[in-house]
Amino acid sequence: MPQEPFFIGWESKAPVSLREFVRRATILFIAFGATVAAITSMTQRTTGSGTFDFGNVQSFTGLLLRHPVPLLISDAPIGDKRTFYLVNPLKHGFSPDVAAALHLQKVTLEGTLIQDNLDAMIEVVPDSVRSLGDDGDPATALPPSSSSLGATTLRGEIVDSKCHLGVMNPGRFKPHRACAIRCIAGGIPPILVTQDSDGHLAHYLLVGPDGEAINDQILDYIAEPVTIEGTLRRSGDLNVFHIDPASITRLAQ
Amino acid sequence: MSASYKAVGWNAFKKRHDVVLILSVLLFLAIFIGIGLLRQPKLTLEILLMRAFAIAAITLLHVILAIGPLARIDRRWLPLLYNRRHLGVTMFVLALAHSVLAIITYHTGSDLHPILSVFVSDAGARMTAVPFQALGFLALVILFIMAATSHDFWLTNLTAPVWKTLHMSVYVAYVLLVGHVAFGVLQSETAALNTTLMGAGILGLTGLHLFAAWSQRNIDNDIETTADDSEYAVVCRVADLEENVPLGASLHGERLALLLYEGNKVSCVSGVCQHQNGPLAEGQFKYGCLTCPWHGYQYKPHDGTSPEPFTEKIPTFDVKIDDQDRVLVRKHPNPAGTPVEPALI
Numbered sequence A: 001m002p003q004e005p006f007f008i009g010w011e012s013k014a015p016v017s018l019r020e021f022v023r024r025a026t027i028l029f030i031a032f033g034a035t036v037a038a039i040t041s042m043t044q045r046t047t048g049s050g051t052f053d054f055g056n057v058q059s060f061t062g063l064l065l066r067h068p069v070p071l072l073i074s075d076a077p078i079g080d081k082r083t084f085y086l087v088n089p090l091k092h093g094f095s096p097d098v099a100a101a102l103h104l105q106k107v108t109l110e111g112t113l114i115q116d117n118l119d120a121m122i123e124v125v126p127d128s129v130r131s132l133g134d135d136g137d138p139a140t141a142l143p144p145s146s147s148s149l150g151a152t153t154l155r156g157e158i159v160d161s162k163c164h165l166g167v168m169n170p171g172r173f174k175p176h177r178a179c180a181i182r183c184i185a186g187g188i189p190p191i192l193v194t195q196d197s198d199g200h201l202a203h204y205l206l207v208g209p210d211g212e213a214i215n216d217q218i219l220d221y222i223a224e225p226v227t228i229e230g231t232l233r234r235s236g237d238l239n240v241f242h243i244d245p246a247s248i249t250r251l252a253q
Numbered sequence B: 001m002s003a004s005y006k007a008v009g010w011n012a013f014k015k016r017h018d019v020v021l022i023l024s025v026l027l028f029l030a031i032f033i034g035i036g037l038l039r040q041p042k043l044t045l046e047i048l049l050m051r052a053f054a055i056a057a058i059t060l061l062h063v064i065l066a067i068g069p070l071a072r073i074d075r076r077w078l079p080l081l082y083n084r085r086h087l088g089v090t091m092f093v094l095a096l097a098h099s100v101l102a103i104i105t106y107h108t109g110s111d112l113h114p115i116l117s118v119f120v121s122d123a124g125a126r127m128t129a130v131p132f133q134a135l136g137f138l139a140l141v142i143l144f145i146m147a148a149t150s151h152d153f154w155l156t157n158l159t160a161p162v163w164k165t166l167h168m169s170v171y172v173a174y175v176l177l178v179g180h181v182a183f184g185v186l187q188s189e190t191a192a193l194n195t196t197l198m199g200a201g202i203l204g205l206t207g208l209h210l211f212a213a214w215s216q217r218n219i220d221n222d223i224e225t226t227a228d229d230s231e232y233a234v235v236c237r238v239a240d241l242e243e244n245v246p247l248g249a250s251l252h253g254e255r256l257a258l259l260l261y262e263g264n265k266v267s268c269v270s271g272v273c274q275h276q277n278g279p280l281a282e283g284q285f286k287y288g289c290l291t292c293p294w295h296g297y298q299y300k301p302h303d304g305t306s307p308e309p310f311t312e313k314i315p316t317f318d319v320k321i322d323d324q325d326r327v328l329v330r331k332h333p334n335p336a337g338t339p340v341e342p343a344l345i
């Protein structure tokens, strides 16, 4: 009596009708996979606009400041920027001790540029910072500093400045949350990223009421929509937002 | 089938299967990465690769999980089941590449150990702080154990029931991965299409499994014990038997396969293949043996042993045919490999 075709894997030839079926099934699976690949690749939306000049170490000269976070005010502007955040490699902030020791001194250092269209940063080669001796004159070296723009409430997402400015695109949102927490815990300056209705981003460096670091107090609010109350100041090229960490409100539960 | 676990042979079918598999995976990655680079040249390469490996892996996982129920619904899918372990190992390699890239990109370079960081960095007691990467890590551990024990060496040493149970944990891994995606990337890639795809995957697989179970609900007619002869149970009538096609039944939950062969002989063996618990009652009588539909393992119907040089054996059952042409099977199986005189019709 006729039996349905039966496949035995160790036989060298499967029945013809089965071979045809398997061929079609395989093509079906491959077409399914190709469609999934195309759709998921085309719907990826999150990205960033920054650059990380990885592998291109340059020399920078300027005035080193320890407040509000370690900064270099470069002698010569690079592009349209003179104020550079200073950070160490990987997930480590610039050493507060080195910043304190060299505060307001003219220095030269080696590092890699990280920047987007708003802010810039130098990943400093460890131990490359040299004092040039002559203490800079803060009055001339410092851009018009710390003008208060008043109290305000801002809505946005707290991220670590290093990844967001270009080390990772995207350096925001839930997938990046753990990384941002590690970076900020490691001393990378936290920034608030806000977005207006046209999609334009703005950055606000987050510090305490007296300009002190608040990294450890905001770890639980990173990479989520939040509102924060505080006082806005302009320092060099930077927006500095002086906040009380207790005023941070999570928008999603 | 194999004389021992070392003798798993490579035949033309297996080789072609793996060439097609690897080319398909490369095609998938090329499409994903190609489109990604064209659309978003600034996307960090590690992240693009991390996503490409992840989505290739989870897509392959859906294919792997679909093949089982498809083969139960329509047996022509069975050839794809034959080498499913190769798909599993390939999927694990992709998932591993994704995981390693994620750990290097997001977790190295801080004061915390990277693996510890996966578990604690973003963990919190609220929906927005589910540590989705920890779920991925646990899934990876399961997939690793499965890939590492996929070889017949482990099947033999762990025994088929233990091995099969172990490999059912792929469903635990799947649930963990749904959480990994839902609490992770779907919180930022909020395009409705992504959520829809994941949802379609879950619904599709659940539907297939339910449908397969429903279509097989009567596969083993459970036998009522007859009052007149308590040692034997009536399984069917002689007329119900079709030559060379086994009939499945279950006796107090124990599956058996009843076979009419060589014109007039009726034998009964366990319905569970020793290799991977395959359904022998869905096999066929080939080359003088009852042949398992999954991997072609074979057993002689009268004594449940595999032909030389193979060493597998399964329990046999005593069979008799009464004067009303009913086929009766003794309720207690004989030890594996015990010869039983076939009943004659």
Ligand code: HEM
Pocket (backbone or CB within 6 Å): A040, A175, A176, B047, B050, B051, B054, B055, B057, B058, B061, B095, B096, B098, B099, B100, B102, B103, B106, B118, B133, B136, B137, B138, B139, B140, B143, B177, B180, B181, B184, B185, B189
């Ligand atoms: C140590 C283990 C793992 C870690 C640390 C991890 C980490 C991550 C991270 C960080 C993301 C977000 C990527 C992004 O930036 O877009 C992600 C997404 C994803 N992961 Fe994992 N993962 C792990 C294991 C796995 C495993 C085993 C799978 C199995 C297939 C998997 C499948 C996925 C999928 C499908 C996505 C979504 C990809 C997308 O749409 O972008 N992950 N994972």
